[in-house]
Amino acid sequence: MLGRLILRRIALGFVTLFVVSLIVFGGTEVLPGDVAEAVLGQGATPETVAAFRKEMNLDRPAYERYAEWLAGFATGDLGNSLATQRPVADIIAPRVPNTLILGGLAALIAVPLAVGLGLYLAMRPGSVLDRSLTTGSIAIISAPEFLIATLLVLAFAVQLRWLPSLARVPSDAGVLQTLRALAMPVATLSAAVLAPMMRMTRSAILNVLSHPSIEMAILKGVPRRTIILKHALPNAIAPIINVIAVNLAYIIGGVLVVEVIFSYSGVAKLMVDGVASRDIPVVQACAMFFCSIYILFNLIADIVSILANPRLRHSQ
Amino acid sequence: MTDTPLAEPEPRFHRPELGFLGWMSVAILLFWVVVVIFAPWLAPYPESTILTNQSFGPGDAENPMVFGSDYLGRDVLSRLIFGARITLGLAFTATMIAFVLGVTLGFVAGIIGGRTDDFMSRINDAFVSFPSIMLALILVSAFGSSLVLLMLTIGFIEATRVYRIARSLAQNIMVMDFVEVSRARGESIWWILRNEVMPNAFIPLSTDFGLRFTFAILLLSSLSFLGLGVQPPFSDWGSMVKENQAALNYILFYGIKVAGAPLLPAVCIFSVTLANNLLVDWNLSRSQQDISGELIS
Numbered sequence: 001m002l003g004r005l006i007l008r009r010i011a012l013g014f015v016t017l018f019v020v021s022l023i024v025f026g027g028t029e030v031l032p033g034d035v036a037e038a039v040l041g042q043g044a045t046p047e048t049v050a051a052f053r054k055e056m057n058l059d060r061p062a063y064e065r066y067a068e069w070l071a072g073f074a075t076g077d078l079g080n081s082l083a084t085q086r087p088v089a090d091i092i093a094p095r096v097p098n099t100l101i102l103g104g105l106a107a108l109i110a111v112p113l114a115v116g117l118g119l120y121l122a123m124r125p126g127s128v129l130d131r132s133l134t135t136g137s138i139a140i141i142s143a144p145e146f147l148i149a150t151l152l153v154l155a156f157a158v159q160l161r162w163l164p165s166l167a168r169v170p171s172d173a174g175v176l177q178t179l180r181a182l183a184m185p186v187a188t189l190s191a192a193v194l195a196p197m198m199r200m201t202r203s204a205i206l207n208v209l210s211h212p213s214i215e216m217a218i219l220k221g222v223p224r225r226t227i228i229l230k231h232a233l234p235n236a237i238a239p240i241i242n243v244i245a246v247n248l249a250y251i252i253g254g255v256l257v258v259e260v261i262f263s264y265s266g267v268a269k270l271m272v273d274g275v276a277s278r279d280i281p282v283v284q285a286c287a288m289f290f291c292s293i294y295i296l297f298n299l300i301a302d303i304v305s306i307l308a309n310p311r312l313r314h315s316q
Numbered sequence: 317m318t319d320t321p322l323a324e325p326e327p328r329f330h331r332p333e334l335g336f337l338g339w340m341s342v343a344i345l346l347f348w349v350v351v352v353i354f355a356p357w358l359a360p361y362p363e364s365t366i367l368t369n370q371s372f373g374p375g376d377a378e379n380p381m382v383f384g385s386d387y388l389g390r391d392v393l394s395r396l397i398f399g400a401r402i403t404l405g406l407a408f409t410a411t412m413i414a415f416v417l418g419v420t421l422g423f424v425a426g427i428i429g430g431r432t433d434d435f436m437s438r439i440n441d442a443f444v445s446f447p448s449i450m451l452a453l454i455l456v457s458a459f460g461s462s463l464v465l466l467m468l469t470i471g472f473i474e475a476t477r478v479y480r481i482a483r484s485l486a487q488n489i490m491v492m493d494f495v496e497v498s499r500a501r502g503e504s505i506w507w508i509l510r511n512e513v514m515p516n517a518f519i520p521l522s523t524d525f526g527l528r529f530t531f532a533i534l535l536l537s538s539l540s541f542l543g544l545g546v547q548p549p550f551s552d553w554g555s556m557v558k559e560n561q562a563a564l565n566y567i568l569f570y571g572i573k574v575a576g577a578p579l580l581p582a583v584c585i586f587s588v589t590l591a592n593n594l595l596v597d598w599n600l601s602r603s604q605q606d607i608s609g610e611l612i613s
Contacts, residue, residue, distance in 0.1 A: 019442040027454040135337070138597055142589035144534055146541050146557055147582035150564070154575055158567050165564065253449040257538055261561075272542050275457040283457050290450055298445075 006303055013299040020291045021073070025066050028280050028287075073288065079281035088285045092267060096289070098169075099266035102259070103251050105182065106189035111244055114194050118201025118240075125206060134202070140195035145257040149188045156184060167262035185262045192254045197247045204239035208232050238305035245301030252290050338598050341591035348588055351400045359394035364549060366390055372563045372574040383576050386560050392577050395556060396584060402552040404588065406467050407532035413471030414478050414528055419521065421475075422482025423513065427490055427505060437483065443476040452535060456544050466545060470535055474528050481524055485517040492516075526596040530589045537585050553581035
């Protein structure tokens with residue numbers, strides 16, 4: 001029963017990934033004529049455009065190209081970059097760890113801090129700390145990432161001169177140098193994710209604690225420890241996991257801006273450059289990379305929720 | 317250790333006072349409305365005229381500049397004022413498009429239900445399974461980024477989010493007793509929509525409008541900051557932040573004042589989104605909701 005439910009959820013994840021691939025492919029190749037013009041320039045003759053279309057296989061029906069593209073993806077052949085003619089897989093592969101390190105470090109800092117703070121505030125709703133942090137977090141939520149990043153650069157790179165303003169990490173950089181380069185990008189990302197995550201955790205816990213069963217337990221004289229561990233926590237895990245998964249959307253959105261502003265050589269910067277130069281195969285590969293991560297985390301969140309909360313097992 | 321209750325129930329206010337922050341927010345938003353409407357009269361210079369050959373300078377006796385010049389020698393203040401028109405105008409129109417599209421389709425799906433609803437909602441789910449900035453990048457790389465296309469792109473992305481809320485609102489209202497009664501009375505679907513669904517969905521939808529407007533501003537600004545949004549000769553606040561990034565390297569020579577060129581447009585964006593979010597938060601707190609729960613998607 002449980003196994004089947006989880007398998008079904010995993011299958012649903014693959015269906016979502018398939019649909020996403022349809023949209024990515026359809027979206028990026030919807031105007032093939034335009035692409036030829038964008039790549040070849042305004043002065044392209046009809047002959048060169050036709051030749052380009054043939055070379056790109058754009059003269060063949062879309063569904064055939066889609067099937068080929070998808071098959072290529074499954075086997076690791078992501079096509080060639082239009083700008084450099086190099087295989088996309090070779091361009092993207094060295095950048096994947098960079099982006100994962102950036103996002104991972106930000107999550108590593110933000111998630112425990114956000115969940116801890118959210119829990120702490122939920123235990124003391126209405127206190128001075130609670131009110132100031134919940135209002136203060138609105139300020140961070142409202143701030144575009146580039147404002148946070150610019151302020152950090154002004155403070156730590158320009159005024160104090162503690163940190164480099166660009167996150168260029170040479171391949172032979174030591175741990176300390178890498179950490180110094182990554183400090184501000186990670187701080188920007190963590191701040192951007194921390195605020196909404198903390199608020200959501202807080203309201204998720206408050207929601208659980210206001211449940212009649214908790215009130216009943218208090219009235220029955222169940223010890224506080226038992227209430228938290230046995231009654232509140234199992235019900236709160238699912239919402240908290242959900243909060244974490246949902247906030248990955250912020251990390252993915254934030255990574256784009258942060259990698260560009262600090263000129264960090266990750267997948268997000270590659271994608272932004274690809275969109276600017278209309279390098280379709282690169283954009284497709286990067287989009288699939290980010291969407292797969294997004295779908296994967298939502299999948300994990302759902303499975304953990306199912307495991308943590310037996311009631312969800314019977315919802316369908 | 318004494319046993320204290322785990323959590324006090326949150327104090328229940330029926331209508332919390334707007335308070336200092338609330339009134340400040342209203343004032344900030346009104347200020348920007350005035351700026352958007354009267355931009356040509358308020359701006360000291362035309363937005364794209366190069367007034368000095370000094371980047372990030374203070375202007376000269378002939379053309380004094382309050383906030384200095386930008387990287388091309390144009391007046392930062394005038395560009396901020398005209399930028400307000402593009403950022404706020406475009407984001408507002410996109411949000412309107414999102415609501416017309418999302419609410420109409422969401423209500424249709426929620427009221428008709430059945431196969432129609434399943435079909436529409438599955439398609440919508442596909443678009444919601446993207447982070448919105450990813451979707452924006454894909455659409456921009458496909459269609460390009462003229463002002464109209466940006467407006468439609470952001471409007472479409474937000475519409476997929478509005479659809480979900482409108483649909484579930486309509487679904488919830490349709491199972492209420494008073495709808496049952498009017499159905500039994502023989503009222504038409506159209507009548508029910510106008511007299512039962514719309515009035516009951518209005519308040520939650522108007523709160524959502526505030527949130528969507530903030531999102532539209534942030535999404536547009538991020539796109540422009542990445543160089544993929546508003547293109548020259550037009551410029552919005554996000555593209556001003558991008559084009560004046562170089563000012564940060566001039567601080568060593570000219571002092572901290574030059575940081576205004578990239579910082580001020582970002583602060584303008586922040587003033588609108590913060591004011592908007594504070595009002596939305598106040599609005600939600602009246603109904604015991606939290607802004608953060610609405611923030612995602």
